[in-house]
Amino acid sequence: MTKRKTTPVATGVAGLDEILRGGLPPSNLYMLQGAPGAGKTTVALQFLLAGVANGEKCIYVSLSQTKAELESIARSHGWSLDGIRVEELSASDAVSGATDQTIFQTAELRLDETRQAIEEAIEEHKPSRLVYDSLLEIRLITGDTPRFRRELLGFKAFLAKRDVVALLLDTQSGAAMNGEEVEGIAHGVIRFDKHLEDFGPVRRRIEVSKMRGVPIADGYHDMAIREGQGVVVFPRIVPGEERSAKPDLIKSGVEALDDMFGGGQESGTTTLVIGQAGTGKSTMASLYATAALKRGESVALFLFEERLETFFRRTEGLGMDLRTFHKEGRLVIRDFNPNEISPGEFAQVVQTIVEENKTRVVVIDSFTGYLNSLPNREKAVRDIQSLLKYLARAGVLTMLIVAQHGLLGQNVSLDVDVSFLGDTVLLLRIAEHEGRLRRNITVVKKRHGPHDLDVHELFIRSEGVSVVPYNPIPET
Known part of the structure; x- marks a missing residue:
């Protein structure tokens, strides 16, 4: 037989x-x-x-x-x-x-x-x-x-x-x-x-x-x-086993900003960077990406709104030479048409890049644009939650850019709650004082370890990014 x-x-x-x-x-x-x-x-x-x-x-x-x-x-x-x-x-x-x-x-x-x-x-x-x-x-x-x-x-x-x-x-x-x-x-x-x-x-x-x-x-x-x-x-993402090693502190290269996070952001966590247009959300993510690349680490950036060339020109205007890292292969960038990719395919693309390049920092810019392109946002949020858990267990710092309504609006431009996704929430706002717009930056949430609850002022100039204690507008 x-x-x-x-x-x-x-x-x-x-x-x-x-x-x-x-x-x-x-x-x-x-x-x-x-x-x-x-x-x-x-x-x-x-x-x-x-x-x-x-x-x-x-x-x-x-x-x-x-x-x-x-x-x-x-x-x-x-x-x-x-x-x-x-x-x-x-x-x-x-x-x-x-x-x-x-x-x-x-x-x-x-x-x-x-x-x-x-x-x-x-x-x-x-x-x-x-x-x-x-x-x-x-x-x-x-x-x-x-x-x-x-x-x-x-x-x-x-x-x-x-x-x-x-x-x-x-x-x-x-x-x-x-x-x-x-x-x-x-x-x-x-x-x-x-x-x-x-x-x-x-x-x-x-x-x-x-x-x-x-x-x-x-x-x-x-x-x-x-x-x-x-x-x-x-196939749907299945998170791996929990890492037993102590998380590393991932720094931005701006000491005052790192101090706001108690010395830096932790690997294996997710940060929501929230703010209206022009507050510097993408700049914050680019800052951490640049610092990681200079340390010799690999970074992955997923664009859903900004064109690749626009991204390079914007960061070069701030003194960040990300184009060179991209040519070397340590910065992997994927520019998506949101309507042409499903949550499952996106998750697999991210997983493959992270595993092949031993990526340390992942940026999704913007998470709002990604969700707005999908017909079932609640399901997309559940799918991204599995992906974020996988990235966390792989020891990756993930930064999600989340936009707000309008140029000076205050409400997050989503009809589903995404706040539970973030271990850390970095809030950026704009205030007007004597004919000048002032950028404010605050760490409103950090699950692991201490953080600064004070409001700081954010300066984005051609020579770089700086954070200083906020000087309140005097009462009249």
Whole structure:
């Protein structure tokens, strides 16, 4: 008796394999469920191409798409179907073309001939991987639930004896017709969700709703379909283990500012820098970034509002030469179009950069712009909370720039509460005195250690940044 494989079978989608803790359990039948255009066929092709790359024989049984259509999908990503046997069948017409002369019911004959053609192809080619596209056609010609269920059980047993890993594509899921029967038969069920918000591109998610014997990362995970890449899945961030080492003090290079924080900000914490336009929020973050880079550390900056060249010119005007650090690779900058990135993808980008560069300081400028671009801000806040916990346990100082309403407004420009995200809150304000605007700076919160509660005045000049005790406006 041949010993069955135990090594997980790679799906061809790295993020999905991560969710599955390595891949699909071997020698089983799985379902991909989702609406048309959700990404099922693309993942099916990636699954077979991974098999071809591993030297395995693969079959794509198509009852709903022609071989030419499959080749067109593959070409759009720069792929070739070489090594994949495509069995193009029709469940709507009898395979033999002799149904007009039979005493059997047309549906039964079509089902029998379709099954026979598939089994013969499997026996001849002896594949390790198979895709069956789709169950909708089989559901239509069986006509009743018991027959449909028996058909799937028989097919599952046939594949199990031949040690084949199979993906069955289906457009129905959940409480839809026959959904529960199908899901009970399959060893695992992967669902694809596609929805269009009031603005922005189509949002896609993936959920492994069932997987026997695997401690999966359950729940929804963001995904996208990218030209040349196919389906890309972004697993939700899972914070690592808590660091036992004592946090370091991260300094800004401005002694008076560091004194306000009791000597500096702590690694593994999150700082909210809050203020209206022109108060110096981005300058504060740039100050800490510059100081870290001068110490030889790595910094990551994520821009959602300011253009990259504008950022460089602004900081150079304050004597901060960040362009050089960027060219050297120690300052990593990502300039995003907020409408084109999901919370899951953003979290994965941040995680990858931090791990690859051993980043010490992360700046998100601005967090307000990031949240305002997303249709579900409450969910985005929960997602960013997981990311911040991951960064904290990695010993990173994270600075979130949070804007306020208007030029001189006082209310934070968000309809969701983000104050709980910050271990430290740095408040910047503008006051007018005798025809001059004065910048005020205050540390209003610091969870760890002492901090200065006094209001100070902030000066931002071409020669640099300085902080001095605040001289109150005299009463008249």
